Amino acid sequence: MSEVQKLKTRDQVDSKYKWNVEKIYINSSVWEKDFEILKAKVPNMQKFSGKLGTPEELLSFLESNVEIERLLDKLLVYAHLRGDEDTGKAEFQVLKNKIDAYSAEVSSATAFFIPELLSLPERAVDEAIIKLPKLKLYEFYLADIISQKEHTLSAEGEKLLASVSDCLSAPGNIFGMLTNADMTFPCIKDEKGNEIELTEGNYSNFIKSKDRRVRKDAFETLFSTYKGFSNTLTASLTSSIKNFIFNAKTRNYSCALESSLDPNNIPVEVYDNVVDTINNNLSSLHKYVSIKKKLLGLDEIHMYDLYVPIVDAEESHIEYEDAVKIALEGIKPLGKEYLDIFKEGINEGWVDVFQNKGKRSGAYSWGCFDTMPYVLLNYNYQLNDVSTLVHEMGHSIHSYYSRKTQPYIYSGYELFCAEVASITNECLLIDYQIKNESDKKKKLFLINQQLEGIRTTVFRQCMFAEFEKLIHEKIEQGNPLSPEDLCKIYHDLNVKYFGPDMVVDAGIDMEWSRIPHFYNDFYVYQYTTGFAAANSFSKMIVEEGASAVERYIGFLKSGGSDYPISILKKAGVDMSSPKPLVDTIKRFDELLAMLEKEI
Template sequence: MSEVKKLKTRDEIDSAYKWNVKKLYENTAQWEKEFEILKTKAPKIQEFSGKLSNAQDLLLFLECSVDIERLLDKLLVYGHLRGDENTGNAEFQILKNKIDAYGAEVSSFTAFFVPELLLLPEGAVDEAINKIPKLKVYEFYLRDILDQKAHTLSAEGEKLLASVSDCLNAPGNIFGMLTNADMTFPCIKDEKGNEVELNEGNYSNFIKSKDRRVRKDAFETLFKTYKGFSNTLTTTLTSSIKNFIFNAKTRHYSSALESSLKPNNIPMEVYQTVVDTINNNLPSLHKYVSIKKKLLGLDEIHMYDLYVPIVEADEEHIEYEDAVKIALDGIKPLGEEYLNIFKEGINEGWVDVFQNKGKRSGAYSWGCFDSMPYVLLNYNYKLNDVSTLAHEMGHSIHSYYSRKTQPYIYSGYELFCAEVASITNECLLIDHLIKNESDKKKRLFLINQQLEGIRTTVFRQCMFAEFEKITHEKIEQGNPLSPEDLCKIYHELNQKYFGSEMVIDEGIDMEWSRIPHFYNDFYVYQYTTGFAAANSFSKMIVEEGASAVERYVGFLKSGGSDYPINILKKAGVDMSSPKPLEDTIKRFDELLEMLEKEIYLS
């Protein structure tokens, strides 16, 4: 009988594969000492309340605020990283909870700042900047706050909105509890005929099954269960949309969409350009559906056939050191400086590599101005893990550049830009792998991987974005939405996106009800824009070389020093135009051609 392979404990993992978190704090005692310093410093910032009309006091407030926020960030990052190493370690969970709770207190200490700044007479901030040159570094930050004046309430109004934030977030919380905790699914039979209880976790495996009966059963069982809760799920989603609309009206925006885009100075046309450009290029997706139908040898292609791989290649076992080499080869076009930073990160303890008992699942990049840009992995020796390494290191090197180049106040970056650097690395990597793979089966597998990446991240997320736009506009126009209305809207979108060869099964009509991102208003379109920007960068880097790399590194160094659209435009990617999306569709078409050539389709 073979021995059961157990997960190693944290202590059993070689230190070479653990992040160097001790560079932040040697131990809990050192952390506690700095936590006490924060608790002494932070309340004192309230002494600036009522004094911001004085230029010197405004500067002192901003400098003190930066000092406090930097210390808070450092304590927060350490507490969370240690907590994620082993979620069962009570010592670090206590640290994490303590700093999270105190972070909310710090926010309350500085709550006076924005309302007081907005009460200053017009021109007062410009006058202060002219009077004290040290304020110049805060100019964009201050102007950004002032630009939101029309949408910022009085101190009492802001306090009232903040006090009901839990209530306004209730629909999303109820959705989460219902779908994660309370909903249960019936059993289905797996490929071997065993009864297995369906859940959201194993559904993603069943829907890719080579056995069509399994994926059909999983699909129908999942969505039939969701349909049984259609009235409740309609109420949670429409209540959430009404809350977004309430917030937009309260803050004097013309629509919920404007309230989501305007704070980051993203023109409303950008959202519409995304939807229109993808709609104009849907024949490419229809062609993909047609090819997939032929390759799978189907008389009819159904929604439950979408995720099954066209070709399966044997999964290689890739040691971590080899994964690093593969990733470095893939991103070689980014140049020596970038590669050296990547190597430095690997060698100096940015990355926590392997699974251990109690370690948080998944992967992320996180850190602060005064730390390394740490990466959490759960490396499992697969090609997908190599891609995840390249992705997360893309985030971390973005953070490395922005923190090295920008002052603290601009060292972060907005969500609109956040996925660009990580996906650029992924695009370069898969392009390199496809070009250099001689084994036909593996090459087909890689081509299909990138096609699926574009289908799910560009086309599918855009369909979600269009669904959001339609539902918000209908409710804003005073039209209530029933379960039947939501299912009809979603059904028609699927018909449009997937084309005439796809059988739009009734079950898919309920898919809207299981998308958690719909409770975070107008979030999903940024997956589409992020992928398009990354594809444009990777294309320019490969084709133009050093000049494109220089522009791209300029983007990485910009942090949050300007609005996202401007930062990308300076680097050569104009997301207010359809070109980046059109280039992404062109790549999709190129991959389809490769696929056809490889399998000798006429």
Template sequence: MSEVKKLKTRDAIDSNYKWNVDKMYKNSEEWEEKFKILKSKAPQIQKFSGKLGTAKELLCFLESNDDIERLLDKLLVYAHLRGDEDTGNAKFQVLKNKIDAYAAEVSSFTAFFIPELLLLPIGAVDEEINKLPALKVYEFYLSDIISQKEHTLDAEGEKLLASVSDCLNAPGNIFGMLTNADMTFPCIKDEKGNEIELTEGNYSNFIKSKDRCVRKDAFDTLFGTYKNFKNTLTASLTSSIKNFIFDAKIRNYSSSLESSLKPNNIPLEVYDNVVDTINKNLSSLHKYVSLKKKLLGLSEIHMYDLYVPIVEVEQEHIEYEDAVKIALYAIKPLGEEYLNIFKEGINKGWVDVFQNKGKRSGAYSWGCYDSMPYVLLNYNYQLNDVSTLVHEMGHSIHSYYSRKNQPSIYSDYELFCAEVASTTNECLLIDYLIKNEKDKKKRLFLINQQLEGIRTTVFRQCMFAEFEKTTHEKIEQGTPLSPEDLCQIYHELNVRYFGEEMVVDEGIDMEWSRIPHFYNDFYVYQYATGFAAANSFSKMIVEDGENAVEKYIGFLKSGGSDYPISILKKAGVDMSTPKPLEDTIKRFDELLAMLEKEI
């Protein structure tokens, strides 16, 4: 009988493969000392209430607030990283709970700031900046707040909205509890005929099964179960949309879409460009569906056939050190400086590499202004893990450049830019792998991997974005939406997006009901824009070399010092035009041509 391979405990992992969190604080005792300092400093910020009208007091407030926020962030990051190393370690869970609770308290201490700033006469802040040059660094930060004046309530109004935030978030919480905790799925049979309980977790494996009966059964069972809860799921989603519309109206926005985009100065045309550009190029997706149908040898292609790989390859075992070498070859076009920063991260404790007992699952990049970047991995020796490494290091090196080149107030970047650097690295990796793979079968696999990446990240997310826009507009116009209405809207989108050759099964009509992002309004379009921007950057970097790299590094250094559209435009990617998305479609078409040629 073979021995069961158990996960190592944290102590058994070689220190070379652990992140160097001790560089922040030597131990939890030092953390506690700094926490006491924060608790003594933070309440004092309230002394500035009612005094923000003079340049000197405004500067003192901003500098004091910056000091408090930096200390809070460092304490927060340390506690969470330690807690994620081993979720079973009670000591670190206590630290997390303490700092999370106190972070909310710190926010309450500074709640007076924005309403008070907005009460100042028009032009008053500009006058104060002219009086005191040291305020100049905060000019964009302050002007951004003031630009939202017509959409910000008075102190009492903001306090009232804050007090009902839990109620307004209830639909998303109800959806989460229903789908994660209460909803269960029947058993299905796997490829070997074993009865297996279907879950959201194992569905992704079953829908890729080479056995068509298995993936059809998984598809019908999953969406059939969601259909049993269609009334509750309709109520939760439409209530969430109504709450978002309520917030937009009370803040004097012309629409819920404007309320989502305007705070980051993103023109509404950007959203419309995404939807319109993809709709004009749906023939490329239709061609992919037709080719997939042919390659799978199907007389008709159904929705449950979409995720099955067109070619199977044996999973290659890739040691972590080899993953690092592959990553360095792939990102070589980014230049020596970028490569050296990547190597520094690997060698100086940015990355927590392997799984251990109790370690949080998944992967992320985190850190703060006064720490190194940190990357959590759960490396499992597969090609996907190499991709995860370059993705998370893309985030971390973005943060590294931003923190090195911006004051702390602008060291974080907006969500619209957040996935660009990580996805640029992924694009460079897959391009490198495709160009250098000699084995025809593996090359086919890689080509299809990138095709699927564009299908799911650009086409699919755009379809989600169009569904969001349609449902929000209908409810804004006073049209109630029933389960049948939502299913019909979603069905028609699938018919249009996937084309005539796709059999749009009834089950897919319920897919809207399992998308958690729909509770974070107008979020998903940024997956498409982020991928398009990354594709444009990677193309320019490979084709134009040094000049393109210099502009790209300039983007990484910009942090949040300007609005996202402006930052990207300065670097050579204009997201206010259709071109980046059109270039992504061209890449999709190139990959289709490669696939046809290879077969």
């Protein structure tokens, strides 16, 4: 086993475990030829400027733009995949830098399009579609742009905003530099008494330690360090929010929240519904805290006890081929067609499986209209790696269906839908594992794993979303926020969410200061909605069978051909109602009942 885990160089990894990137370009010199073609085509886009009022020129621009975007995507995907498989290989880092830099040139060359389209007379686009039926393909795409007309500035105004975008993103950059580069943490003693420097990376291991002294030390050390920078971190976060509010006002929105949701046609009520529904069902989370306290045998349960596993289950060693078999069994309810696509992906080189020297860490799914939907893994033979495999393949099969079914302009999908396909696979897998596990300890481990998934993805991310909403509203009302204000708001939310059994330690008051997503306004609520939609789909698929699978595959095939709420609604999941979230909490309650029954 130690030999298996030994880190290999890229050329030592068996080709059957590597993605087939050569299918995009056989080598860098062929890539360079396409790059030259792109550079020759892009300057020609300027010839359309000032001519979009005629249907023929509008169509010609749109078709030329698609041609350029497709070529750009293909070049980007190849360069980045190659760069990620071995970050130490200079050849591919050069390709990445080249194409990343040129992407800005492409954007600049077509920057006239939206302002010019919006300057056309009312109904000009509708009339153009009637005159030239080939434009019908672009109807939703163009209507979506036009729907933002009242929130789009003049060409000069857009240019001005674009020119200060670097300045407006400065708070997030400052936060990143402070927390990733400049902040250091003191040493703590590990379980064996060794002095170890605490880092953001090893904190996640220490906070799960079976030794309570270790996790308490890690918790207090981490958050006391953040507290030492509370003034700077408050300034960076509140400045980021002020910038976002400035953008919202400049674009004629009533509030920052509306400006975040409106481009995807998501009503503000959907966000409020998420927060309200979770708030109305916090008793389920309170019960979980109470059961965890009992299972851990604690007189008091503290914030630093939340992540420690309640069950000691022996970690299985799962070979990759066995992981594929487990994955296929888990997602079997999705039917033969879906399973065949999954197998095709495994056999045809979608997946880059194992770690190698210089390979990027983590996991992702990426590709484009003219490539396979590739998956990067760093497979490590553990149960969690099986879950990662089905998660990323969920994204890739979503992309596969949308690209096969939709034209290029509708082949992508919004973040609101993106996590649904991946988490649906996870829900099906863990439901299968829980139902089929005979070992009591392993079954308890799996039940707790899904409970933790819902706690962290649904309840915790909703708490973040509520915090965001509260602090935006206070700043919009003209109330400045001090470090003490932010800490009090965050402390009170933790008291409310975790209930009477939880000792809400003062350290947690600073947790808001280490959440990078707060610099991407109103982003986190989509984790909650994505999990809820996925839970609804997996429940319907298991209970209803073929009819639910057909609706779900219809969702995967929809890509970006409509707004996210509409796409999900057509498939049977109405995210404008509380039902998907209520069903997720019911699943949480079912798992709690299983946990109580098994102990």
